[in-house]
Amino acid sequence: xxxxxxxxxKLDDVAPLDGRTVRIYSCGPTxxxxxxxxxxxxxxxxxxxRRALKVAGNLETQHAMNYTDVDDKTIRRSHERFxxxxxAAALVKLTDECISIFNEDMVRIGNDASALTFVRATDxxxxxxxxxxxxxxxxxxxxxxxxxxxxxxxxxxxxxxxTYGQLLELSSANTSEARIQxxxxxxxxxxxxxxxxxxxxxxxxxxxxxxxxxxxxxxxxHIECSVMxxxxxxxxxxxxxxxxxxxxxxxxxxxxxxxxxxxNPVMATIFAHNEHVLVDGKKMAKSxxxxxxxxxxxxxxxxxxxxxxxMLQSHxxxxxxxxxxxxxAAQNLLQNLRAWADLKHQKAAxxxxxxxxxxxxxxxVFDAVQDDLDxxxxxxxxxxxxxxxETSGVDPDKIQPLLNILDRLFxxxxxxxxxxxxxxxxxxxxxxxxxGSKDWTxxxxxxxxxxxxxxxxxxxxxxxxxxxx
RNA sequence: GGCGCCUUGGCGGAGUGGUUACGCAGAGGUCUGCAAAACCUUUUACACCGGUUCAAUUCCGGUAGGCGCCUCCA
Numbered sequence: 001x002x003x004x005x006x007x008x009x010k011l012d013d014v015a016p017l018d019g020r021t022v023r024i025y026s027c028g029p030t031x032x033x034x035x036x037x038x039x040x041x042x043x044x045x046x047x048x049x050r051r052a053l054k055v056a057g058n059l060e061t062q063h064a065m066n067y068t069d070v071d072d073k074t075i076r077r078s079h080e081r082f083x084x085x086x087x088a089a090a091l092v093k094l095t096d097e098c099i100s101i102f103n104e105d106m107v108r109i110g111n112d113a114s115a116l117t118f119v120r121a122t123d124x125x126x127x128x129x130x131x132x133x134x135x136x137x138x139x140x141x142x143x144x145x146x147x148x149x150x151x152x153x154x155x156x157x158x159x160x161x162x163t164y165g166q167l168l169e170l171s172s173a174n175t176s177e178a179r180i181q182x183x184x185x186x187x188x189x190x191x192x193x194x195x196x197x198x199x200x201x202x203x204x205x206x207x208x209x210x211x212x213x214x215x216x217x218x219x220x221x222h223i224e225c226s227v228m229x230x231x232x233x234x235x236x237x238x239x240x241x242x243x244x245x246x247x248x249x250x251x252x253x254x255x256x257x258x259x260x261x262x263x264n265p266v267m268a269t270i271f272a273h274n275e276h277v278l279v280d281g282k283k284m285a286k287s288x289x290x291x292x293x294x295x296x297x298x299x300x301x302x303x304x305x306x307x308x309x310x311m312l313q314s315h316x317x318x319x320x321x322x323x324x325x326x327x328x329a330a331q332n333l334l335q336n337l338r339a340w341a342d343l344k345h346q347k348a349a350x351x352x353x354x355x356x357x358x359x360x361x362x363x364x365v366f367d368a369v370q371d372d373l374d375x376x377x378x379x380x381x382x383x384x385x386x387x388x389x390e391t392s393g394v395d396p397d398k399i400q401p402l403l404n405i406l407d408r409l410f411x412x413x414x415x416x417x418x419x420x421x422x423x424x425x426x427x428x429x430x431x432x433x434x435x436g437s438k439d440w441t442x443x444x445x446x447x448x449x450x451x452x453x454x455x456x457x458x459x460x461x462x463x464x465x466x467x468x469x
Numbered sequence: 470g471g472c473g474c475c476u477u478g479g480c481g482g483a484g485u486g487g488u489u490a491c492g493c494a495g496a497g498g499u500c501u502g503c504a505a506a507a508c509c510u511u512u513u514a515c516a517c518c519g520g521u522u523c524a525a526u527u528c529c530g531g532u533a534g535g536c537g538c539c540u541c542c543a
Contacts, residue, residue, distance in 0.1 A: 321481085
């Protein structure tokens, strides 16, 4: 499988470092609120990448994702929501709630959460690991203690012969005087970033002593991913995913933290980044208030999987402009896919010869997803299968295995769709009888009854074929 | 200011130096008891200006517009 690597700026082959299992780490959500559908698109990307490696690439995978459950936003929001609780308890209440909503969203959009190992930044093991790494970085001369916390020294990192700026060319213009002066933190150099922040009033904290200093406080953002990825996957691992906005500084800083003390300059072989979902041509962002949540999508009457289809119909490295109209098109396509899958229940649509192209189609789908996760091309093949099914029917023996594969690859839940109810079958049979005796009034009446139950009927040479509307 | 990306038909969205992507939607028709589906036809697609070429939407240069990162952000 080929995947675009931000580190090398080209398509690289995914070849597991240990020769057996592709280890993937995906930056997860900051759990202070509902995530928006732009956030979810990043997880659809990561989920589809893992599925493609497993199903099309026939590789073992191990996939980890974090919950950032302590930062400025989670702390502030937990105060607002639970003002009477002490800071630590309020933080747990808020983040527990947000994590549970997030997990529901993940399932609704078809992501296989069971394939993921989730870790919280505040997990005691993570906290301990972060403190341990900070202690070692400090001992190695890569971290220094300031008034408000512990910082990573990029100068020391560079002096050790390491490259800061592996993912992004950093120009001197980035170090503007204005930014240095506006910076409220007490760091030595603009790019230096906090590994640990000492406690401010009303903030939750963890005990930490470093070099005789009492640094009771909380971790910085970047350090958690360095530690969690190493604890779960080891290091270096194979693929690190995230949105393009995380390229700098987050992933750059992760690399610095993770490689400062190592001989190997690489944290992960491949960094893969997904582009953003836009609304009205602008980046969807909480701060711009131009975002939608999955709850908004559902409230508008859409199936969450229609959003998945919408995302899979475009390439992960292209920006997608989200509009309700385009979501409707995706929902229609989803409905067509479902109608195709439902043909397996219907004798009138069975045709043993229909499977002639299945093998080739699935091969084309596999080829597409293995070519830098080209899901749009894969969906062209799906559309062809659907069109063939409508004209030529489906092979009752071969379609189920095909649906199973497609579900494992795309997560659209096409394989386990149930048959219609016996009562509805009886109505269909009754309508056929009425048609046989040319009782068109009765026939149309029965079609109307089925229509009210969400079942449409089309008459074919082989008999009536129903479809869910 | 620095770095990078994008601009395709009514909407979305691939792709290619010369031949219909595809999805969704619209119009007309064939078929049908009526429908549906399918099929056929249809609405002069590739931002603009130059250049290279027998030939450019596809390569090169420029112009315009848009977007992203450089600061928390998927």
